[in-house]
């Protein structure tokens with residue numbers, strides 16, 4: 001469960017997010033759309049506990065985010081532009097590092113399982129610096145799944161992916177939905193991005209200008225988006 005109330009983020013004199021409020025119940029899948037500069041990544045960073053808002057409150061599973069941020073972080077799986085992976089380590093060693101950091105039991109087995117889930121078993125011992133963008137993103141997905149997070153946050157996960165990686169990502173997202181995890185995904189990709197959504201947000205100029213259940217066919221949603229935002233970008 002995510003509860004955001006009146007979140008505002010200012011950087012200098014600039015208002016990046018203005019009075020954003022929403023509740024996302026457990027098991028809901030939300031897609032956030034919006035043009036460049038709308039404030040999507042800033043919203044993502046606040047939700048991922050990577051940035052503090054200027055004002056407003058954020059609760060995760062009923063717990064207010066403040067000093068308890070570190071404990072709450074274990075409940076969040078994050079997939080973003082930063083893969084949080086170490087170049088010189090192999091796929092296995094990268095994930096073992098995280099498994100140990102989170103104190104997972106049966107770490108080696110857990111690592112093997114998630115690496116299989118993203119189809120990287122043949123690259124188990126390969127250093128990450130030799131990975132393609134698609135492989136890196138698959139390993140980032142595996143890292144996110146390792147801790148069995150209740151809430152999964154994704155920032156533009158389709159960017160730069162090859163077809164195989166897109167299919168794996170879609171499969172993983174489908175599983176997360178079946179398992180009733182809470183998912184919030186920021187994307188430009190209407191085609192892939194809204195298929196599994198229960199609810200759509202549109203962010204424009206730092207404001208939440210649309211928050212509706214996903215009952216629309218794609219063309220209608222694109223029309224709504226154009227009306228709210230003005231352009232596709």
Ligand SMILES: Nc1ncnc2c1ncn2[C@@H]1O[C@H](COP(=O)(O)OP(=O)(O)OP(=O)(O)O)[C@@H](O)[C@H]1O
Pocket residue numbers: 011014016034035036037038039040041042043
């Ligand atoms: N550290 C910063 N200092 C000043 N302005 C910033 C900073 N970070 C973001 N901004 C500005 O805040 C606005 C929102 O940025 P943000 O990256 O959140 O948007 P976005 O919707 O994710 O855009 P994109 O799709 O292009 O990544 C932009 O106008 C950006 O220039």
